Structure formats: structure tokens, C-alpha cells
Amino acid sequence: MTTQFSALFPGLDNPLILKRYPDSSDANLQAWDAADEHLLKHLDESGMLPRRWLVINDSFGALTCALRARHGDTPIDFAADGRTAHLGALENLQSNSLCQQEIHFHDCSQLQSLGNDAAILMKLPKNLNFFADTLSQLSQTLRAGQQVLIGAKAKHINQSLLTLIGKNLGEANASLAWKKTRVIVVTADGKPRPLSKPNRWPVPELGLILENHSNVFAANKLDIGARLMLDNLPVGDFSQVIDLGCGNGVLGLQTARLYPNANVHFVDESAMAVASAMANWALNKLNPDLGKFHWDDCLSHLDAGISADLVLCNPPFHQGEAITDHIAWQMFNDAKRSLKPGGLLHIVGNRHLGYHVKLKRLFGNCKTIASNGKFVILQSVA
Ligand SMILES: C[S@@+](CC[C@H](N)C(=O)[O-])C[C@H]1O[C@@H](n2cnc3c(N)ncnc32)[C@H](O)[C@@H]1O
Known part of the structure; x- marks a missing residue:
């Protein structure tokens, strides 16, 4: 409608x-x-x-x-x-x-x-x-x-x-x-103020340094959903990875360190998020040929030739001030379209959001990989 x-x-x-x-x-x-x-x-x-x-x-x-x-x-x-x-x-x-x-x-x-x-x-x-x-x-x-x-x-x-x-x-x-x-x-008043600099902060447990421009999610510490995701990244022979709704790129960066030959595509609708992910790729000295950066609404304009074997996603549950799950739903649909047969969609969500119902409907399968009191990691196979 x-x-x-x-x-x-x-x-x-x-x-x-x-x-x-x-x-x-x-x-x-x-x-x-x-x-x-x-x-x-x-x-x-x-x-x-x-x-x-x-x-x-x-x-x-x-x-x-x-x-x-x-x-x-x-x-x-x-x-x-x-x-x-x-x-x-x-x-x-x-x-x-x-x-x-x-x-x-x-x-x-x-x-x-x-x-x-x-x-x-x-x-x-x-x-x-x-x-x-x-x-x-x-x-x-x-x-x-x-x-x-x-x-x-x-x-x-x-x-x-x-x-x-x-x-x-x-x-x-x-x-x-x-x-x-x-x-x-x-x-x-006509007086120029000092321009704000991106906030740079270390993640000692991962050995990463992150930088966030001013409008990027998780400004100075890991999101708790992202943390659970980082503790439960999937294992496989991945060569095309998409970090969908990448924010500062922490999920894709860590995956790139585990799979140093994989292409990693960072996608976010926030231009500042994409700029931060790009800066963080360089800051953490990852292979400049393998990081790709896309300012997009979900995967609407992703090159049809990109066929992923892993999509990582910590989806938003609001758009501006409106609480809504339609972006998560669009992300899951776009992920399904971009995955090769056998490819994995690996997501984290608030338990109460019931994403497993959506994933089961869309992929015909959904496995719970990990959970804590608040969040759940779910995986579907394309
Ligand atoms: C919960 S945050 C996750 C950020 C990061 N992946 C992490 O785990 O810390 C969700 C991200 O989705 C992005 N986002 C929101 N709507 C989007 C859309 N329509 N297309 C792509 N990204 C979107 C937001 O800008 C935000 O960076």
C-alpha cells in the first residue's frame, strides 16, 4: 500500500x-x-x-x-x-x-x-x-x-x-x-568557530582504532548489539562480505582482519557513516584494494554483479524519530537478493523485535546463533 x-x-x-x-x-x-x-x-x-x-x-x-x-x-x-x-x-x-x-x-x-x-x-x-x-x-x-x-x-x-x-x-x-x-x-555573530574533529577512540579488546564523524551511531563506545555480534562472527571461506548499515564500520573491519583476502563492502545511508568507515579502513591499515564504500539506501543501488557470501547487519529500528521496522525488513530483503546461494545473512537484533519470524518467512530458515538477556544473533542461509 x-x-x-x-x-x-x-x-x-x-x-x-x-x-x-x-x-x-x-x-x-x-x-x-x-x-x-x-x-x-x-x-x-x-x-x-x-x-x-x-x-x-x-x-x-x-x-x-x-x-x-x-x-x-x-x-x-x-x-x-x-x-x-x-x-x-x-x-x-x-x-x-x-x-x-x-x-x-x-x-x-x-x-x-x-x-x-x-x-x-x-x-x-x-x-x-x-x-x-x-x-x-x-x-x-x-x-x-x-x-x-x-x-x-x-x-x-x-x-x-x-x-x-x-x-x-x-x-x-x-x-x-x-x-x-x-x-x-x-x-x-560573524565569528568563525573551530571546526569539530571526528571523535577517535580505541577498542583495545579488538586492537582497533575507530573514528566517528559527528552524525555516526555509537560515538565513543561499542553498541551492545555490535559487541554480541563481534563475539559471534560466523566462520567460513568468505570472499565478498557486505556490512549493511555499517556505521563506523566496526563489524566489517573486524571481519576483514579475520578474512584478509575478502572484499568488504560498507553500506550506510549516512554520508558521515560511510566517510567514517572509509577513514577507519585506512586508520587500521587494511588493504586499500579490498575496502569498498557505498552511500545508499540499503542495497538499492548495489552493483548487480556483486554476489555476497556474507551479509552482516545490525539494523536500525527507527527512522528519524519514528520507531519502525520497515528499514530492517528492507535490509533483509535486499540482503537476500545480494547473497549467492548458500550465502549467510548474520544479524543482531533486540529480542522483542521478533526478527526471526521475518527471516523464517523470507529465507525459509533461521537459526539462533547466540543470545543474551536483551539481544539475539540470528542467521539465515540463502
Ligand atoms: C544500529 S546502527 C549499526 C551501526 C554499526 N553496524 C554497528 O553495529 O555499530 C544502524 C545503521 O544503519 C544505518 N541505516 C539506517 N537506515 C539505513 C538505510 N535505509 N540504508 C542503509 N543504512 C541505514 C544507520 O545510519 C546506522 O549507521
């Missing part, structure tokens, strides 16, 4: 039809939220007509589509870390017949060269290290007095958030609440 939502945003005569990416059959999940509406209402009231827009963290292109529909071909820089945000924005622009010319797509590592002549709209991300990194990048380029509008749920705005913004970009004031959201108006 396709769930489409039509959104009549402030300043628009016709509604937009917006979908999440990947499309979800969960009728509770929609492609925009009240903070998007609040940002657009704020713009409507301010009558702002800039020569360029910079839109940061627009989940599925709702803001970008609305700006394009309201303001014709004013150039837009779209910056998001997530591949699904980029693909969602592209699909929603296309399905609403909005022109894509002069929309420039970026990940969030290039913000220090964007925004100087633009009106800037941002959605508050969940990860505050990533938020601070974003602001300090913007501080390199914004003029004193230039404003950034940040849309957020009112419950996420407090004095320490405003202080963090002050520390990294300039003074911040929150608007009155509307539909339980506020718009934070930040006035840049």
Missing part, C-alpha cells in the same frame, strides 16, 4: 502530495511535520524573498518542494546527511512536477562553503553533536547579522540548546509555540 499525504502549506494554493522514502505502509508515518509547517508560516509572515535558499536536514524534501512551489526557480542548496533524505526529496519533487533545475544537493560535510548569500532553514536534528558541528561549519561562512531559522518541537527546546547555539553560531531566540513547535531565530 502506498501512503501519500497531501499537504497544503502556508503560501501554497494547491496541496503537495508527499511520501516518505522508502515509501512506508504505516499510515501513522507522514513525510513532514508541524515544524515544517511552522517554518513555512514564519516565512510567509516575514515576507522574505532571498536570492538563494539553503535547506538543512529536510527529511523527505517537504520544505524544498514547498519553496520550489512558492518561489519558482530561486536556487536552493539542499544539505542532508541521509541518502533517504536526498532520494525522498528527488522523488517528491518529481511526483509533484516541480522543476529540479538549480537545486543543488550536498551532504553535511560541505556546509562551510554554503549559505553565505542565502536564507537558511534548518530542522533540528536529534543528535546534538551533529547539530553543533553543523552550526560551527556555518559559522565559517555566515556574515554577522545573517539569520538561520530552525524548526523544532517545543519540547526539544530549552536553555541548554539555546546556549549551545550561542556557543557555536550566535544569539538564539525561540518564537511562541504553534502546534507544539517553535521556530528558533539565530543571528550569526
Whole structure:
């Protein structure tokens, strides 16, 4: 089932039809939220007509589509870390017949060269290290007095958030609440802040060194699911391995050390995760010819010629703030398609998520390899 939502945003005569990416059959999940509406209402009231827009963290292109529909071909820089945000924005622009010319797509590592002549709209991300990194990048380029509008749920705005913004970009004031959201108006003070560096930390028990960019899962210690996985990696004659949802790449890195002749493909929808996995491959002195890195939504764009004998996966159980198992489900389906006959899908999951039911349905088999009070390691054979 396709769930489409039509959104009549402030300043628009016709509604937009917006979908999440990947499309979800969960009728509770929609492609925009009240903070998007609040940002657009704020713009409507301010009558702002800039020569360029910079839109940061627009989940599925709702803001970008609305700006394009309201303001014709004013150039837009779209910056998001997530591949699904980029693909969602592209699909929603296309399905609403909005022109894509002069929309420039970026990940969030290039913000220090964007925004100087633009009106800037941002959605508050969940990860505050990533938020601070974003602001300090913007501080390199914004003029004193230039404003950034940040849309957020009112419950996420407090004095320490405003202080963090002050520390990294300039003074911040929150608007009155509307539909339980506020718009934070930040006035840049024109002073460049030091850029944040990736966090580097050792894993002595594995003899690995890891580096995480600001928006990468497990910032300074191993995830407990990943730890159980590392204690129970499969044994076999592996030559094509995929670390699906790789984060900093710890699962694939350790596998590469056990199977030094294997090609290891690291896949994540976060550009910062892929950059971290790539840095970690080099940092741990693994063979540069054998590490491959893919910024993708699951395995949607993986070269059809890659036929894996092992897929490792510690799947997410949320997308942004929405708790959902549809990404895990897509990962398992994509893994099945990419495995050669006899290849293994080896996953870790929270016990209560019931992944064994899904795997049994998909592969016709599923074995429990290990478990503890909270997590379970499951394996299916293609
Ligand atoms: C639970 S973390 C696991 C990270 C790492 N493998 C570990 O074990 O520490 C899940 C990872 O899946 C990634 N992810 C989420 N949605 C994805 C998607 N649609 N396609 C690919 N990766 C995705 C997240 O960015 C995150 O890095």
C-alpha cells in the first residue's frame, strides 16, 4: 500500500502530495511535520524573498518542494546527511512536477562553503553533536547579522540548546509555540568557530582504532548489539562480505582482519557513516584494494554483479524519530537478493523485535546463533 499525504502549506494554493522514502505502509508515518509547517508560516509572515535558499536536514524534501512551489526557480542548496533524505526529496519533487533545475544537493560535510548569500532553514536534528558541528561549519561562512531559522518541537527546546547555539553560531531566540513547535531565530555573530574533529577512540579488546564523524551511531563506545555480534562472527571461506548499515564500520573491519583476502563492502545511508568507515579502513591499515564504500539506501543501488557470501547487519529500528521496522525488513530483503546461494545473512537484533519470524518467512530458515538477556544473533542461509 502506498501512503501519500497531501499537504497544503502556508503560501501554497494547491496541496503537495508527499511520501516518505522508502515509501512506508504505516499510515501513522507522514513525510513532514508541524515544524515544517511552522517554518513555512514564519516565512510567509516575514515576507522574505532571498536570492538563494539553503535547506538543512529536510527529511523527505517537504520544505524544498514547498519553496520550489512558492518561489519558482530561486536556487536552493539542499544539505542532508541521509541518502533517504536526498532520494525522498528527488522523488517528491518529481511526483509533484516541480522543476529540479538549480537545486543543488550536498551532504553535511560541505556546509562551510554554503549559505553565505542565502536564507537558511534548518530542522533540528536529534543528535546534538551533529547539530553543533553543523552550526560551527556555518559559522565559517555566515556574515554577522545573517539569520538561520530552525524548526523544532517545543519540547526539544530549552536553555541548554539555546546556549549551545550561542556557543557555536550566535544569539538564539525561540518564537511562541504553534502546534507544539517553535521556530528558533539565530543571528550569526560573524565569528568563525573551530571546526569539530571526528571523535577517535580505541577498542583495545579488538586492537582497533575507530573514528566517528559527528552524525555516526555509537560515538565513543561499542553498541551492545555490535559487541554480541563481534563475539559471534560466523566462520567460513568468505570472499565478498557486505556490512549493511555499517556505521563506523566496526563489524566489517573486524571481519576483514579475520578474512584478509575478502572484499568488504560498507553500506550506510549516512554520508558521515560511510566517510567514517572509509577513514577507519585506512586508520587500521587494511588493504586499500579490498575496502569498498557505498552511500545508499540499503542495497538499492548495489552493483548487480556483486554476489555476497556474507551479509552482516545490525539494523536500525527507527527512522528519524519514528520507531519502525520497515528499514530492517528492507535490509533483509535486499540482503537476500545480494547473497549467492548458500550465502549467510548474520544479524543482531533486540529480542522483542521478533526478527526471526521475518527471516523464517523470507529465507525459509533461521537459526539462533547466540543470545543474551536483551539481544539475539540470528542467521539465515540463502
Ligand atoms: C544500529 S546502527 C549499526 C551501526 C554499526 N553496524 C554497528 O553495529 O555499530 C544502524 C545503521 O544503519 C544505518 N541505516 C539506517 N537506515 C539505513 C538505510 N535505509 N540504508 C542503509 N543504512 C541505514 C544507520 O545510519 C546506522 O549507521
